[in-house]
Amino acid sequence: MKLKNLTAVLMSAIMTISVAGCSGTATEAPADTGAETTGESSVEISDESTATSAKAGGSAEITVTTTFAGEDSNAQNYKSAVADWENETGNTVSDTSATSDETFKTRIITDFETGSEPDVLFFFNGADADDFVKAGKVVSIDDIRAEFPEYASNMNDDLIAASPADGVKYAVPVNGYWEAMFVNTKVLEDAGVAMPGADYTWDQFLADCQKIKDAGYAPIAAALGNIPHYWWEFAIYNQQTPDNHLNIPGSADDATGKQWVAGLEDIKDLYEKGFFPDNTLSATDDETFAMFTDDKAAFLLDGSWKVGGIVGSCQSDPDDPSTLDEEKLSHFDVTYFPGKGNRKTTDLVGGLSMGYYITTKAWEDPDKKAAAVSFVEHMTSDEVVPVFAQHTASALKNAPQVDSSKFNALQVKAMDMMSGVTSLTGAVQDMFNGDCRVSTFDGMPDIVTGGVSAADAVQEGIDVYKDSAE
Incomplete structure (x- = not known):
């Protein structure tokens, strides 16, 4: 391709x-x-x-x-x-x-x-x-x-x-662009969790999220009812490899379709474990981002463009770089999304x-x-x-x-992270048009709460994709 x-x-x-x-x-x-x-x-x-x-x-x-x-x-x-x-x-x-x-x-x-x-x-x-x-x-x-x-x-x-x-x-x-996991290291320190590295696994991530939750913080800053895109992408990617991530399933029951379903079920599992904010289904992306920058959440999955937003949050005047609080900025880092299966942790979307x-x-x-x-x-x-x-x-x-x-310090950390990347693969969601994504993007709250099965949501999106291709 x-x-x-x-x-x-x-x-x-x-x-x-x-x-x-x-x-x-x-x-x-x-x-x-x-x-x-x-x-x-x-x-x-x-x-x-x-x-x-x-x-x-x-x-x-x-x-x-x-x-x-x-x-x-x-x-x-x-x-x-x-x-x-x-x-x-x-x-x-x-x-x-x-x-x-x-x-x-x-x-x-x-x-x-x-x-x-x-x-x-x-x-x-x-x-x-x-x-x-x-x-x-x-x-x-x-x-x-x-x-x-x-x-x-x-x-x-x-x-x-x-x-x-x-x-x-x-x-x-x-x-x-690249997509990766931003980290509030102050929250990690308070929860007794080490900064994730290039060999960070999904099981380690789950264990760390539990520690962070037990310490009174939200492990993951995400608005699943507003912007579930990044979690959708990486949860599916974690069932795959760079060689097949851009494949579109023919049905929810074929090999790729089952990978998509498994990815969405992993998001559901995170939701059921309470690793997202309590208001993740009703909050806006701006609100959950503020939780992350205000030291209330540990992990933020987003794109390279978010570096500017994080830096801006560390300035007393977002439009004036001279007001940057370097000490506050030092509490933010960026790393790879935890790996699972055959996807290496250092395989990113970009x-x-x-x-x-x-x-x-x-x-x-x-x-x-x-x-x-x-x-x-x-x-x-x-x-x-x-x-x-x-x-x-x-x-x-x-x-x-x-x-x-x-x-600035976060840009240097980003380039340090990128120097260890083993592959960049495009976002498969970009190969779906807007209507194809409705059942799993807009429908994410129903999926994680059990109102709709992940398999049915995936199949609905595939059906729309097929219809639009005719």
């Missing part, structure tokens, strides 16, 4: 990351660094600017929608980059960005269906984009290059993911799953076409991408130099 090829290349890139205390050898990182809390690049960038194929000047207003909003660590970086582009070109951006969740995804699909889509969209390049890709509502990179030959020429094409709908490349990536699309609507508008191309080129340039990629990864051909002194 193409995602597996992407994983191999991306993993090779990430494993070259080096900071003080990690590998001991200075090396050139593959454009996956930046100043997450400052909005300034922590990389040394060449004086040579990326060639711009679109005319720079203009007075067009383009509508742009991204996920760089809310607590996303790149929200401020995005605002700064947009302002720079506006100042350089004279064009303006009407921004409609919002935090990514299922509601956001549904909104995007609805916008395309009603003709209200933006001119430029930063969105997922997997199955979530199938509807508007199949409808011809976005323009391929090749078609754009036919008129603007330098478009995305600074990118490694092998790292640009193709749409699963037609095998064509549409979205120019900016930053990659990849380059999002990118910038130019819509057909903007492409066919003579007043907006060049501006849309210019905007994407600016946001995906050698100068801007490293600021967004930070401690994750990018598809840039030219790797900037790492300046480890510009990283």
